[in-house]
Structures are given as C-alpha cells and as structure tokens.
Amino acid sequence: MRVLLISSNVAQTPYPVYPLGMSMIATAARADGHQVEFFDFLQNAMSLTALRQRLIEFEPAVVGISIRNIDNVNMLHEERYLDAVTEIVESIHRSSPAKVILGGTAFSIFPDLIMRTTGADYGVVGEGEELFRQFLAKVEGGHWPPPGTVFSDRPRLRGQAIPAAAYDPHILGHYLREGSVASLQSKRGCPHRCVYCSYPVLEGREIRSRDPQQVVDDIETLAREHRAESVFFTDSVFNDDQGEHMPVLEEMKRRGLRVPWSAFFKPSGITPDKVELMKEVGLRSVEMGSDAATDETLRGQRKSFVWNDVLKANRQFMEAGIPTAHYFMFGGPGETAETAKAGIDHLLQLQCTVSFVFLGIRILPATELHRLAVEQGVVSADHDLLEPVYYISPTVDRDWLQSALEQAFAKHRRIMFPPDRFDRHLRMLHKMGYAGALWEMLRPTPAAKPHSG
Numbered sequence: 001m002r003v004l005l006i007s008s009n010v011a012q013t014p015y016p017v018y019p020l021g022m023s024m025i026a027t028a029a030r031a032d033g034h035q036v037e038f039f040d041f042l043q044n045a046m047s048l049t050a051l052r053q054r055l056i057e058f059e060p061a062v063v064g065i066s067i068r069n070i071d072n073v074n075m076l077h078e079e080r081y082l083d084a085v086t087e088i089v090e091s092i093h094r095s096s097p098a099k100v101i102l103g104g105t106a107f108s109i110f111p112d113l114i115m116r117t118t119g120a121d122y123g124v125v126g127e128g129e130e131l132f133r134q135f136l137a138k139v140e141g142g143h144w145p146p147p148g149t150v151f152s153d154r155p156r157l158r159g160q161a162i163p164a165a166a167y168d169p170h171i172l173g174h175y176l177r178e179g180s181v182a183s184l185q186s187k188r189g190c191p192h193r194c195v196y197c198s199y200p201v202l203e204g205r206e207i208r209s210r211d212p213q214q215v216v217d218d219i220e221t222l223a224r225e226h227r228a229e230s231v232f233f234t235d236s237v238f239n240d241d242q243g244e245h246m247p248v249l250e251e252m253k254r255r256g257l258r259v260p261w262s263a264f265f266k267p268s269g270i271t272p273d274k275v276e277l278m279k280e281v282g283l284r285s286v287e288m289g290s291d292a293a294t295d296e297t298l299r300g301q302r303k304s305f306v307w308n309d310v311l312k313a314n315r316q317f318m319e320a321g322i323p324t325a326h327y328f329m330f331g332g333p334g335e336t337a338e339t340a341k342a343g344i345d346h347l348l349q350l351q352c353t354v355s356f357v358f359l360g361i362r363i364l365p366a367t368e369l370h371r372l373a374v375e376q377g378v379v380s381a382d383h384d385l386l387e388p389v390y391y392i393s394p395t396v397d398r399d400w401l402q403s404a405l406e407q408a409f410a411k412h413r414r415i416m417f418p419p420d421r422f423d424r425h426l427r428m429l430h431k432m433g434y435a436g437a438l439w440e441m442l443r444p445t446p447a448a449k450p451h452s453g
C-alpha cells in the first residue's frame with residue numbers, strides 16, 4: 001500500500017531538527033512491504049502547493065502526519081505550531097481521497113483536542129511503530145476503523161524490535177545543510193518523576209534500550225553515508241542510573257569511533273572515568289537538565305539530585321574541556337523571592353558554561369504540575385491547556401521575578417534570559433555553515449583554576 005509520511009514541524013529554534021519519529025515508523029511500515037515516501041513541510045518551504053503536487057503524483061491511500069511541537073514553551077516569546085497541521089490536513093482532504101492519521105509527541109500529549117481541531121481521520125498516541133503497522137494491515141485488508149479512532153494501546157518495544165530510522169538522504173541533507181546535528185535514539189523511557197515532565201507519559205517509566213550494535217551502526221551510517229559532522233542522542237536522559245548507556249559507549253570505543261556527539265544529561269552519577277570514556281568516544285558537548293538552581297526548588301520540581309551535583313558535574317566536564325549548557329526554569333513549585341535570589345547567585349557562579357533561563361513552566365496534561373496548579377488555583381480544572389498556560393508559583397510575584405532575572409542577567413553573555421535572546425544571531429551562524437549546538441560558541445574558555453564547587 002502507498003503511504004505518504006509528512007513531517008509538519010516548522011520550528012527552527014534552537015535549530016531545525018530532522019524528523020526522527022517519522023523515519024522510525026517508516027522503517028516499521030516498509031518491513032511489512034508498504035511503499036513509504038516522505039514529505040517534509042519545512043524542507044518544502046511550507047508549501048501546500050508542493051504538498052498537493054506530491055499527493056497527485058504519489059496517490060497514497062494513507063497519509064501519516066507527524067506532529068512534534070505544540071509551542072515553543074517560552075512564555076516571553078510564544079510561538080505556536082498547530083495551525084500548520086490544520087492547514088495540511090485540510091489541504092489533503094481537499095485534494096486527495098487518502099485517509100489522514102496523526103502521531104508524534106505533540107499529538108500524544110493532546111490527542112483528542114488535536115483530532116478535533118485538525119479534522120484528521122485517525123490518530124496514534126505514543127510509540128508509533130506497532131500501532132501504525134497494525135493500522136496499515138487492517139486497512140490493506142479493507143477494514144477501515146470507524147473515523148475518529150485514536151489508537152493508544154501501545155506495546156512497548158525494546159532491543160532489536162525498536163527499528164533504526166530510515167534516514168532519507170534528501171531530507172537529512174537539507175537539515176545538515178541548515179546546520180543541524182543528525183539525530184538518533186539509543187533508548188526510550190525515563191524512570192524519574194520530575195513534576196512538570198511529560199516524557200514518562202510519552203515513552204513510559206521503564207528504560208527500554210535499543211541494541212547497542214544497531215545504535216553504533218546508525219552512528220557509522222550517519223557519519224559515513226550522510227556525512228554528518230556530529231550526532232545527538234534524543235534519549236530523555238542519556239546517562240541513566242541503570243547504566244544502559246554504557247554498552248553503547250563501549251561499542252563506540254571497540255570500533256574506534258570518534259564521531260562528535262551530544263545528548264541530554266542529568267547532573268548526578270557522573271564519574272571521572274565515565275567522562276574520560278565519553279570524551280574518548282567523541283563527546284562534544286553536554287546539555288544538562290539542571291532545571292532549578294537551589295536545593296529547595298530542585299525539591300519542588302522533584303528532581304533526583306541537589307545543587308551540589310550540578311556544581312560537581314559542571315566542574316567535571318569543565319576540567320575535561322567539554323562544553324556544557326544548563327537549562328533552568330524559575331518560578332517553579334517552592335520558588336520564593338529568597339530562592340530566586342539564591343538561584344541567581346548560583347547561576348552567576350557557574351563557570352565555563354552557558355545557561356538558558358526560562359520564566360515559568362509550561363503546564364502539560366497528565367503531569368504532577370498540572371494537579372498542583374489546579375490545587376493552587378494557578379489554572380482552572382476545566383482549562384484544556386492547548387492554549388499554553390505557564391506555572392509560576394503563587395509564592396513569588398511574577399513581575400518581580402521577571403525583572404529580577406532581567407536585571408541579573410542582562411549583561412551576561414553566557415546566561416540567556418529570555419532563553420531565545422541570541423537566537424537570531426545564532427541562526428546567522430548556521431547559515432554561514434556552522435553545524436551543531438551553537439551555544440558552544442558562547443562558552444568562555446576554561447579558567448586556569450577550576451571552580452571549587
């Protein structure tokens with residue numbers, strides 16, 4: 001059966017990202033003999049005319065749309081992304097008899113609302129490979145499910161059952177030219193219970209790793225066949241406590257790979273020998289989910305580490321000469337004027353790093369933060385949350401907090417508040433051919449004497 005997969009993502013900050021989810025379900029569908037083609041909306045300059053042309057030429061029976069982002073989670077400079085999806089669905093329905101099925105992270109967070117606002121025919125919540133295959137098998141046999149059906153009874157894949165992405169050379173080439181890093185996934189799931197986080201809702205709490213050989217095969221393919229200069233692991237947390245990342249690192253070492261790579265890290269559990277091993281196999285930079293800057297607010301966000309862990313991790317990577325970026329959210333549960341002032345001081349003391357500072361936390365459904373926000377009257381229980389609502393603790397004044405952050409960080413080139421402060425300049429660098437996480441260029445050179453923590 002002919003299947004067209006569309007990436008509807010139009011977000012370009014911090015950089016345009018290759019549509020990995022769409023590429024993984026493509027592998028699954030192709031394994032069942034379906035003829036799968038891609039249409040990347042961003043690569044096609046968001047042209048509905050180009051999309052209609054593709055529909056006429058390819059005549060798919062099913063069109064799958066991957067929806068990644070709802071908005072940019074930045075309350076000081078909001079961007080919303082779902083209108084593009086509605087336009088795409090309307091355009092398909094007008095110009096083709098194909099049925100439209102939705103999936104992806106944004107869809108999985110708001111399935112019912114997005115079904116309603118876009119007018120799509122079907123949807124898949126969460127991990128897509130198995131449910132998409134089952135759907136295609138049914139419709140190939142002529143059994144179309146009732147319109148509006150959303151499939152969510154997801155079997156959780158692990159090991160070799162999680163497919164390698166079908167990296168499309170034209171689409172990946174486009175993203176690499178735009179300065180992106182190539183992406184791959186080594187595992188799914190996160191066992192932590194951070195108050196605001198939807199990742200465990202999306203991928204589950206159990207860590208399910210891919211086969212390390214296949215992960216490292218992917219890195220080789222990206223570097224050799226696609227000429228990717230660096231890669232990013234999209235795992236929720238790369239350095240998991242169970243050590244599932246170790247076989248991947250060891251396999252990279254065994255093959256003598258030095259492809260520069262980066263990932264999301266949590267600050268705890270980092271040891272000197274691990275840093276050394278990671279550096280040896282190409283670790284280029286670290287994106288640290290520090291999230292809050294005092295022990296009180298880390299507790300409020302239910303993080304599994306304390307501020308000292310952040311300092312220690314920062315120091316370890318600094319001493320190894322590996323650039324780090326930390327992400328912080330002010331205004332979370334437990335924030336007061338005192339914690340904010342202490343947190344600002346802590347950020348100013350962090351050496352040799354770039355920090356991105358967000359005001360407020362985007363409330364997503366099915367999270368502990370949502371329950372708390374309703375209980376504290378931050379949002380009403382009947383608010384659907386598709387329109388972004390940001391949590392700022394009632395224990396701190398929002399206007400005071402914003403101006404305190406502005407004043408504290410205005411003169412600091414390496415502390416970004418608002419977090420998109422330098423986006424425009426950085427995008428220019430991408431256009432000039434610089435690839436990867438551009439914040440690396442803002443990092444000061446390591447101090448002679450490391451910070452004592």
Ligand code: B12
Pocket residue numbers: 009011012013014015016017018020021022024025063064065066067068069070071072073074101102103104105106108123124126127128129132181182183185197198199202203232233234235236362
């Ligand atoms: C890694 C990551 C990043 C990295 C990406 C690096 C890279 N080179 O790819 C970075 C740091 C750059 C980043 C940036 C952003 N991110 Co981000 N990111 C993630 C993360 C952790 C993983 C995404 C991923 O690639 N997963 C791997 C793929 C394989 O999984 P998948 O896309 O979910 O696909 C599966 C299913 O969804 C489904 N599926 C997907 N498509 C389809 C289509 C069909 C038809 C079907 C049936 C199924 C299906 O099947 C797939 C395979 O099982 C997610 C959280 C998470 N755990 O999912 C957030 C997440 C996607 N990001 C999010 C956001 C908001 C952003 C930013 C807008 C933040 C910002 N202001 O900068 C930017 C946007 C970047 C952009 N240009 O799009 C949100 C999106 C939802 C929302 N709140 O709007 C998420 C969900 C986090 C969250 N809870 O808030 N991100």
Ligand code: SF4
Pocket residue numbers: 190191192193194197198199200236237266289
């Ligand atoms: S914030 Fe990170 S560590 Fe916490 S639950 Fe989410 S993915 Fe896991």
